[in-house]
Amino acid sequence: xxxxxxxxxxxxxxxxxxxxxxxxxxxxxxxxxxxxxxxxxxxxxxxxxxxxxxxxxxxxxxxxxxxxxxxxxxxxxxxxxxxxxxxxxxxxxxxxxxxxxxxxxxxxxxxxxxxxxxxxxxx
Numbered sequence: 001x002x003x004x005x006x007x008x009x010x011x012x013x014x015x016x017x018x019x020x021x022x023x024x025x026x027x028x029x030x031x032x033x034x035x036x037x038x039x040x041x042x043x044x045x046x047x048x049x050x051x052x053x054x055x056x057x058x059x060x061x062x063x064x065x066x067x068x069x070x071x072x073x074x075x076x077x078x079x080x081x082x083x084x085x086x087x088x089x090x091x092x093x094x095x096x097x098x099x100x101x102x103x104x105x106x107x108x109x110x111x112x113x114x115x116x117x118x119x120x121x122x123x
Contacts (some may be wrong), residue, residue: 001066002023002024002025002065002066004053004061005021005055007020007023007024007053007061007065008050008053008054010023010045010048011046011049011050011053012044012046013048015033015042015043015045015046015049015050016030016033016037016042016043016046016048017033017034017037017042017054018030018031018033018034018037018042020046021033022048024065025065033045033046037055044095048052051107057107092110095116095119098112098116098119
């Protein structure tokens with residue numbers, strides 16, 4: 001998981017070399033910064049990126065650079081909410097949708113039975 005403060009400090013102190021880009025997982029951009037650091041252009045760009053990182057909210061930073069973590073947290077939250085609020089109509093609708101997939105030929109009989117059994121076991 002990437003830290004916004006670390007990325008901001010790297011952009012300020014070592015941004016001309018693209019170290020912040022490597023830290024944020026943007027390897028190609030980091031290499032370009034290294035290749036052209038002698039022109040001072042990457043340093044100028046890094047300064048503006050430093051400002052951008054400085055004013056970016058923590059939530060926006062996580063959504064952009066920690067998307068896998070952010071997505072996992074969101075899915076865990078949604079899953080816990082769904083398990084609490086899921087009504088019997090919703091449960092039945094899932095089974096009906098699964099049956100429709102089987103009837104239309106999208107999934108095989110084995111896949112249908114496997115998915116149906118997994119869903120029923122999870123209840």
